[in-house]
Amino acid sequence: MDHTRTDWLKTALLALAATCLGAGLVLRLLGNGELASAVWTAGVVPVLIALCAEIVLSLRRGDVGLDVVAALSMGAALVFGETLAASVVAVMYSGGTFLESVAEGRARREMRDLLARVPRSATRHRNGGLQDVPLEAVVAGDRLLIRQGDVVPVDGTVVSEIAYLDASALTGEALPVRLGNGDEAMSGATNAGEAFDLVAARTAGESTYAGIIRLVEEAERSRAPMSRLADRWSLGFLALTVTLALAAWGATGDPIRAVAVLVVATPCPLILAVPVALVAGLSRAARYGVLIKGAAPLEAMAHIRTLIFDKTGTLTDGRPQIVAVDSLGGLQPDEILRLAAALEQGSKHPVAQALVQSALARGLRLPVPQAIRETPGEGVEGQVEGRAVLSGGTGFVAGRLGTDHTPRSALAAGAVLVAVAVDGIMAGHIVMADPLRAEARDVLAGLRQLGATRILLATGDREEVAHRVTEGLGLDAVRAGLTPDLKVALVQEERRNGPVMMVGDGVNDAPALAAADVGVAMGARGAAASAEAADVVLLVDRIDRIGSGLDIARQSRAIAVQSVVAGIGLSVLGMIAAAVGLLTPVEGALLQEVIDVAVILNALRALRIVPQMADRQEAETPMT
Template sequence: MARLLKLVRRYWVVTLTLAIGCLGIVLALMDAGSAVPWIFSGYALAIAAWQAVGMVRDMLRGHWGLDILAVTAIVATVAVGEYIAALLVVLMLTGGEALEDYANRRAKRELDALLTRAPQLAHRLEGDDIVEIPADQVRPGDVLLVRPSEILPVDGTLRSAETTLDESSITGESVPAEKRAGDAVLSGAVNGQSAVEIVATATAADSQYQQIVALVAEASESKAPVVRLADRYAVPFTLFSLALAGVAWWLSGDPVRFAEVLVLATPCPLLIAAPVAFIGGMSRAARNGVIVKGGGVLEQLSAAKTAVFDKTGTLTRGEPTLVAVRPTRGFGGDELLAAVASAEQYSSHVLAASMIEAARERDLPLADAEWAREAATNGVQAKIDGREVVVGKFAFVREHAPDASRTAIAPGELAVYVAIDGRYAGALLASDRLRSNAHSTLERLDTLGVHQTMMLTGDAKATADHIAAELGITRVRADCLPVDKVHEVSAITERPVIMVGDGVNDAPVLAAADVGIAMGAKGATAASESASAVILVDDISRVAKAVEIGRDTVRIALQSIWIGIIVSVGLMLVAAFGFIPATVGALLQEVVDLVTILAALRAIGGRRDAKAAGRSDVAAGVVSRGAVAGR
């Protein structure tokens, strides 16, 4: 009941129109029917005048819309005495606007969920006390208590031993994430079944969740080019409708025929179809872990011809992993790795985490250092178990161990050299792993019409060529500076161009591309802010999914527009011969409105995504069973 009252208040003009209609029925039953034509006609003309004011304002701003047909239809039906048809046209016009608004709210449900779930409060630990404060008052370094099933108010690191977080609203992943002490946690995630403590690393405004909210707000306010294309139909459709109505009047000699045609020319389907479809497409994209910053982006994605990729963190995981341990004589492999991992505990280099993780995977004990110091960009020195361990670049290690020699590496690999107590101890090889689904993503893009691919990277040519060869990419540019990437993308002739990247250095080229897609799962960066779309989960296959959603959305938008045009024109032609009375025509147009909205709502795509997920699950099950049989 409360929901119904809310709808009644929100769409009060529709409510008033229905009330006027009910009043007319009551008066007719009470033998006071002579007042009904005056009431219906007066109310219809009042609504027409209200609509006309808005129409004139739009015209003064240079926008020629389709409302002129609705206003003309109302005036024409009143003029020829078809007052019931006039009221039905008013109901159609106001009801169409209400349906559009309701459909938009329905289509934006997934987007709005991000806004309504924004955490408002935080529980800060101050000594033995727990103080409840607004989330926007949290500062980096604050220790916060997060109770079971509460939303994390800010980004931070986990202080408690472990927890399970539901990050589906952030990443799109439905599987709960297991977190341990020291792991980064994101605002907007939902805590598990036990209370935990986190240390804030950002304010609420700078946290991941608020950055996503900002992107969503920007996305929901945009208007796509295809929507403007629908508006451009206004003048020819209006002229055609008025001309057809005039011809029908002239041939029949009956002015009622003019009103009958215009009742069916009311263009609500044309106005509603594209906006509903594009908002539905943005909602579908958000549900699939992609925030699209506007309907125009979906249109560009649907027509994309070329996809350009950064390498590190995009086609590869951006996290080098250990691939080989090469100790020299006198040192064991596990001994060498344990010494390196123990020393790397005191390094901030990106490779440090990889070495430590590799040692833990082999259950190797990590020792504390008596002392440690890091030489920026070169390596780290540490006293471990009474031995001096030096880890880093070849030149740095050779300064401490003159007998050091370079080791052979394959394209895409890098070497970390090690000296122990002044002797060269060996090298560890690491490689940035190719994403497991990178190749399948490129194949999927090709089937979707994105036939040209290119890789731009700041890495060395040998490494770039190695990765490109594995993926079948033939157009490669290595050793790129940010400005080089912009020039390369600007020179591409097969457009629109999609650019996919993840780093701050990719921000200029993401902004320069027709569609910039940022891999933003690891945090909101300059890349995310300059991109047209942001992938919230660390999964490159979402690039192909975004293109698929764009193609589906544009197809459905255009289908819905033409459904409205064709059905309306067909009914107008029938009415021109006098076969559809004005009152019946107004009722038919309501049905056309509803059909058009339902057609446009297909862009939300819930069933398509569910079917696709089902096919993926079946395929995974077949592979899994095959693997078991193979053993």
């Protein structure tokens, strides 16, 4: 049964039960007690039938919950002529399930908003004009027009001078992001500026937003281990309830005492508070750009004490940046960079793309290169504005020039040296490196404050590079030169000390992400394989969101446990009061209704969680 039909049934049952309760009270006041009893019974029976059907379905799944107590209390009240109490229980039970449905609906609101924003078509440039085409028709290489207010339909590259994108629905970033010509745009963001052109990098089904939608749907279908644990706890509570009811009946000979005990225990906050609090936590985490695939990973995150980070693209930016441009002749550094970047436009190598982006960011004009010849993994040669330009590794360029030029020996570990020659003469070197993320130190310190006892680095890079880049981070261990299988072995080794979270972004991290108790993928720029293997996907390229996710998970679980303990404690006190005759069945039912409403409202506090690192995140978010 889908959510819409279920919600409609819960609404109808509540309306019927409440109407019959009100009508019966009016008839009782008018002195027609028998007709009032019949009306109350008419309102109880449909609720009892629906409840029994739900119990049968639960038993087929192997679940035994406190719905049994609700059925016993309504049935016993009818048998012993307490039709008013039965009617109150029916309203209470149907009202509780209705309130639970409303609460879960509110908690899932942000996730449903993601689904509602899925674009169905795109505007494509074709033969000098524009045409609206189904989203399925868009292929890589298509040039699309993204109008103001449009949702970007596919991942692609901006080919206009400037674009402003609002990615708040995906990442939680409050301010629009400014993109320039050549920048990558993520599907699912909204155009907050003027219309711009986008060249599709992949189809809609392969794009970021489609992957996010699949993760959302998977998250909504999940059920937390804590909820299953709650079902097991409910067996003990059910036994206690029945035992106390029978004891009260046996000790006094009054079956109404048993009815009062049953109604005050129905329904249990245990089956209401847990799912509401955890689903609210999922929704809240999504607002901060942390997409958790379900309630099970959310609960697992609450127990994490050991974190293992990949290096490239996780602790580091993952994109080489220019550290310096050294001129060896008469050309200025910017001219060396301009000529090299113009030539590198013809290459798809990551270093080449980084050179192009750096040159554009500096406002350098890049002419179209001619006669390009690329030696894969070595370098590129060609003509730029009539000049012969060579760009690549020092060995490649020196070999083409026929010289024995040796690069400087003081190059820092992990840096990349790009040699540039112009018209047969070595012009200079461009020094590039993959720097540590600006927020890395503060994030790791914040994770310590959140209870992380061990933080490790796991990388395939050389040991000297790993130690050099992470110097001063205060890591508990640095493991370098790891292949994917060795990363898995490290995760398994650390799991002996408690639950482990693995954070990575590459295809080589996917096995370790799957092996960890909680795998976290850098979804903004990471590989699809890592996002599929992970339990959590960061929708914004910032590792400080890991702290937000952990904090929200812990607070959500704490709220759920708090609601359960308080609700059951109050229910037990009410049951004892009913057993000794201090509460009538009607009074007990009303008391339990108050308890259920209170615990659900308390569980909804998870929607207002503000993680400890949130203020820092917002302060550090650059204005672009």
